[in-house]
Amino acid sequence: MSIADIKKTLEQKTARSIEAFKGELQKIRTGRAHPGILDQVHVEYYGQMVSISQVANVSLLDARTISVQPWEKAMAPKIEKAIRESELGLNPASLGDLLRVPMPALTEERRKDLTKVVRNEGEDARVAVRNLRRDANEQVKRLLKDKQIGEDDERRAQDDVQRLIDRTIAEIDRLVHGKEAEILAV
Incomplete structure (x- = not known):
């Protein structure tokens, strides 16, 4: 060497x-929405634990809201549960097959x-x-x-x-x- x-x-x-x-x-959350916040949240998909971005489109609706659109309708409840149970303190709201994840104010x-x-x-x-x-x-x-x-x-x-x-x-x-x-x- x-x-x-x-x-x-x-x-x-x-x-x-x-x-x-x-x-x-x-x-580390700042009150502003950022799609990367959900990268650490994993959901079970056909026996494998994968990040949410691998089973859904994660994007921003506005500065304080993330939208998660699963590619398969059956994944919506699993994704919602995974986000809710994560240590991020987020509470997603389901609108049909679209999940809205509002960022709480700090x-x-x-x-x-x-x-x-x-x-x-x-x-x-x-x-x-x-x-x-x-x-x-x-x-x-x-x-x-x-x-x-x-x-x-x-x-x-x-x-x-x-x-x-x-x-x-x-x-x-x-x-x-x-x-x-x-x-x-x-």
């Missing part, structure tokens, strides 16, 4: 960490709680990225120990790793601030 391989692997892992963090942020207290959740998720993402930095630095030190690189190369590689980690943490902070602003907007 070379320094270039270590850097490339680190870049891929930090990009995946950012994507995973964005996915976690999408799960109270000020709930908004503050959600900002704390966002900060905790951000801290978890930062810890994950720091762990990636530690692993990359250990690999670089192993190369130095095995005399595959010199001390100057080791120092340069650690500086490059630190710059990448700093950029990633800045991106996480930007996402946290954006989500907090979105939650606190009335």
